Amino acid sequence: MSTSCGMVHIILGGTFDPVHLGHLRMAQEMLNRFPEAQVSLMPAAYPPHRPTPGATTEQRIEMLDLILRASPSFHLDSRELEREEASYSVVTLRNIRLEIGDNPLIFLMGTDAFAKLDSWYHWQELLELSNILVVGRPSSELPQQGPVAELYQAHKVSKPEDLAHYSCGRIGFCEMPQLDISSTYIREQIKSGFSPRFLLPDVILDYIQQHGLYGYQTHSPKGN
Ligand code: ATP
Numbered sequence: 269m270s271t272s273c274g275m276v277h278i279i280l281g282g283t284f285d286p287v288h289l290g291h292l293r294m295a296q297e298m299l300n301r302f303p304e305a306q307v308s309l310m311p312a313a314y315p316p317h318r319p320t321p322g323a324t325t326e327q328r329i330e331m332l333d334l335i336l337r338a339s340p341s342f343h344l345d346s347r348e349l350e351r352e353e354a355s356y357s358v359v360t361l362r363n364i365r366l367e368i369g370d371n372p373l374i375f376l377m378g379t380d381a382f383a384k385l386d387s388w389y390h391w392q393e394l395l396e397l398s399n400i401l402v403v404g405r406p407s408s409e410l411p412q413q414g415p416v417a418e419l420y421q422a423h424k425v426s427k428p429e430d431l432a433h434y435s436c437g438r439i440g441f442c443e444m445p446q447l448d449i450s451s452t453y454i455r456e457q458i459k460s461g462f463s464p465r466f467l468l469p470d471v472i473l474d475y476i477q478q479h480g481l482y483g484y485q486t487h488s489p490k491g492n
């Protein structure tokens with residue numbers, strides 16, 4: 269655990285199937301709190317044995333590219349898609365660490381993901397490589413007991429901005445207006461013939477319509 273004051277790298281990993289305003293608001297919140305940071309969206313590969321919920325890898329990247337075109341302050345880190353198989357976060361973080369030296373690294377996740385951290389491959393090593401910043405998400409909370417709760421208590425900082433002073437090893441919690449939006453809900457809405465408008469950027473909805481993703485039928489969505 270070393271202290272550091274160099275360029276802060278913030279990573280939001282996810283499947284982004286599709287990217288929505290919950291993801292983007294989190295990323296924007298990071299730019300607001302860490303104006304000098306590099307904030308990257310890092311799409312994950314789907315495990316080969318799992319059927320993909322919707323978009324192909326190329327389509328997920330194209331949707332993220334549309335976001336970056338409109339919001340050039342965000343970056344895209346596509347390293348996990350360049351590998352043959354799904355990557356473990358700890359392996360990806362090792363890789364990033366090699367590139368950024370001792371600079372602060374912040375791995376961003378919602379409370380739903382953080383609560384299940386102890387199911388991740390080599391999860392105890394994550395903090396040796398990165399800080400973790402947990403963002404409140406509706407329907408899930410910071411764990412109150414168990415190994416992840418103990419990890420949080422042992423490594424927490426008093427405010428998220430403190431993470432910029434550590435290259436790794438600390439956990440922050442960030443309160444922001446919670447958005448009860450998930451990619452699953454958006455996919456289900458579309459499948460049911462309802463419009464997901466206002467849950468995701470219009471440019472992404474246009475892309476979904478054009479490519480007929482998630483069972484989108486051009487004539488069907490009600491309310492668009
Ligand atoms: P799915 O429903 O397919 O699982 P998702 O909406 O959960 O999609 P992911 O790509 O799985 O999106 O999420 C990536 C990361 O972003 C996770 O750490 C998740 O907790 C976080 N996240 C996603 N949506 C929100 C949200 N609305 N509020 C806070 N965190 C979020």
Ligand code: MG
Nearest residue numbers: 283380450451
């Ligand atoms: Mg999810």
